[in-house]
Amino acid sequence: MPAALAISGLAKSFDRPVVKSVDLTIRPGEFYALLGPNGAGKTTILRMVAGLLKPDAGAISIFGIDALADPVAAKQRMAWVSDEPMVYDRLTPLEYLDFVAGLWQVEPARARAAAHELVDWLGLRPHANELCGGFSKGMLQKVALAGALVHDPQLIILDEPLTGLDAGSARQVKDVLRQRTASGVTVIMTTHILEVAERMAERIGVIAEGRLIAEGTLAELRTRIGRETTLEEIFLDLVAEGTEQGQDAA
Numbered sequence: 001m002p003a004a005l006a007i008s009g010l011a012k013s014f015d016r017p018v019v020k021s022v023d024l025t026i027r028p029g030e031f032y033a034l035l036g037p038n039g040a041g042k043t044t045i046l047r048m049v050a051g052l053l054k055p056d057a058g059a060i061s062i063f064g065i066d067a068l069a070d071p072v073a074a075k076q077r078m079a080w081v082s083d084e085p086m087v088y089d090r091l092t093p094l095e096y097l098d099f100v101a102g103l104w105q106v107e108p109a110r111a112r113a114a115a116h117e118l119v120d121w122l123g124l125r126p127h128a129n130e131l132c133g134g135f136s137k138g139m140l141q142k143v144a145l146a147g148a149l150v151h152d153p154q155l156i157i158l159d160e161p162l163t164g165l166d167a168g169s170a171r172q173v174k175d176v177l178r179q180r181t182a183s184g185v186t187v188i189m190t191t192h193i194l195e196v197a198e199r200m201a202e203r204i205g206v207i208a209e210g211r212l213i214a215e216g217t218l219a220e221l222r223t224r225i226g227r228e229t230t231l232e233e234i235f236l237d238l239v240a241e242g243t244e245q246g247q248d249a250a
């Protein structure tokens with residue numbers, strides 16, 4: 001079976017190199033967290049995977065599909081959830097989900113069932129028939145997540161999905177993601193909430209200055225650091241070890 005996501009030699013520069021020859025392989029059903037300091041290049045990597053930004057170099061394969069050569073086929077297998085939710089103000093959550101399902105040509109009865117299930121899972125039922133225009137950012141984030149999942153993607157790519165959510169909403173989103181991975185779906189997400197990476201991710205990748213500087217299970221990362229400590233300490237040590245700034249400070 002091909003990898004859910006295989007990236008090799010991925011590179012991108014803006015006014016300077018931001019992603020520098022990143023290789024990453026995620027197996028089907030895996031929950032993978034991408035950590036890294038602000039500006040490390042995490043979002044840029046995910047935007048390239050989601051087909052929103054053209055890499056300068058490298059290859060991206062999604063379940064064996066060359067995402068650069070056949071972006072439409074690749075996009076059908078994945079969902080992209082940005083940290084800036086884009087939802088239509090003049091639609092209710094159910095109307096929005098119906099609209100998105102239509103774009104994906106999901107069979108109407110299946111789409112309706114999926115929409116109602118997501119609305120319930122994400123606690124949107126009391127607002128299911130209200131216009132999204134009046135929603136808080138957290139509620140919009142949940143509607144956007146529901147929209148991304150309505151076509152049953154096999155790879156879910158999320159950029160900071162829990163930022164700004166209250167405890168109850170964060171729990172609902174985590175439960176939806178857990179439920180999806182339990183049924184074999186692959187998840188890759190960026191987060192600054194180390195506890196989320198620690199509790200939810202099977203493997204963690206650390207990006208610093210555009211490079212993947214470390215990767216593994218929490219136990220593997222601990223072994224690499226050589227002491228029994230928290231993910232926060234591991235993260236700070238790895239970043240210090242893997243960046244010019246950190247090396248200068250050491």
Ligand SMILES: Nc1ncnc2c1ncn2[C@@H]1O[C@H](COP(=O)(O)OP(=O)(O)OP(=O)(O)O)[C@@H](O)[C@H]1O
Nearest residue numbers: 014015018036037038039040041042043044045190
């Ligand atoms: N469209 C763009 N044009 C110019 N520079 C950009 C663009 N997008 C990102 N960058 C720059 O690329 C670098 C990496 O940004 P990116 O958003 O990938 O980082 P990140 O690791 O996701 O950071 P954060 O944790 O703060 O969200 C930053 O210096 C950012 O300013």
